[in-house]
Amino acid sequence: MGLFFKSKSKDNSETLQNSAKVIAFLNQKGGVGKTTMAFNTASALANQNYKVLCLDMDPQGNLSQLLGVDVDETDAPQAYNLLINSIRELKGLHSPVLFQDVLVKGKLDLIPSGQALSGFELSVAGISSPRQMILKRMLEKTGILSQYDYVVIDGPPTLGLLVVNILCACDGVMVPFRPDEFSRKGLGNFYDVLEQIEEMGVTKIPQVLAHIPNLVDLRRKQEGVDLKRITQDLEDEFGQGNVVAPFLNKAPLVRSQAQKKSVFDYQSKEFTPLQGQFDQLAHLITSNNKWEMRSEH
Ligand SMILES: Nc1ncnc2c1ncn2[C@@H]1O[C@H](COP(=O)(O)OP(=O)(O)OP(=O)(O)O)[C@@H](O)[C@H]1O
Ligand SMILES: [Mg+2]
Secondary structure, three states, X not given: OOOOOOOOOOOHHHHOOOOOEEEEEOOOOOOOOHHHHHHHHHHHHHHOOOOEEEEEOOOXXXXXXXXXXXXXXXXXXXXXXXXXXXXXXXXXXXXXXXXXXHOXXXXXXXXXXXXXXXXXXXXXXOXXXXXXXXXXXXXXXXXXXXXXXXXXXXXXXXXXXXXXXXXXXXXXXXXXXXXXXXXXXXXXXXXXXXXXXXXXXXXXXXXEEEEEEOOEOOOOHHHHHXXXXXXXXXXXXXXXXXEOOOOEOOHHHXXXXXXXXXXXXXXXXXXXXXXXXXXXXXXXXXXXXXXXXXXXX
């Protein structure tokens, strides 16, 4: 871990000492931009020559679909199979697939997900080993961490066992949110879960790298007022600068998603500001110098 911030050579992927940092986009609220942010931030990192693996941890499979994969159409193996295979007690549910069989290679590598993942909680309900550590163990066992610089996880809009597994497995969390009154309460619940995990003492908890106001419409006065208040609260808690510049409601983002492209796949000027914003999110991740200060587990 201490070797993470060695001086950089031209090929960024050579500089990280073969232990991927795992970054998750989380918020139990639906439709706040988790998938959009995960996809475009992963694209920004890949653009900078980092080796990036996208891990879809949402049964809706939206990130997989953006990357051109729909496992529900094909019955192809998915993250669920790797998770279950990593649990010795569940031998009866194992399938003969390895990480390489599930991996979909592309501009961004992908471990896809689909509906099967919604059965995860039930499948592991009766096991005696710690249920919150399954994803972490899977990442270690499969050797994924030694093959990538960054693993970018897209989380589901829930606050159950899948999210607890993600929180126990990741190094950094990015939290997109819509700046309205409801989101204050939602974020509060989210941090309660994080605190509970910390109290369990079984693993380090991730660093909250950034809160990202999204789908902001500054023409609406109330939204500006709410955003200011939430920003103040969050920065009191997480430090100055933890709330990044807002992403406005932008038609080009919708268009690029519809075409299954990242904002970096376009040359036209209208995408330049969005590219800049996602580059900034990527920079937040790559320039973070607090990883090594966090306790080892
Ligand atoms: N800044 C933005 N401007 C315009 N549209 C956006 C923006 N961010 C996200 N969207 C659109 O909002 C919708 C929801 O975004 P997204 O799917 O990323 O949210 P999510 O949090 O992943 O949702 P879910 O909780 O269902 O997984 C998508 O159609 C997306 O294209
Ligand atoms: Mg999503």
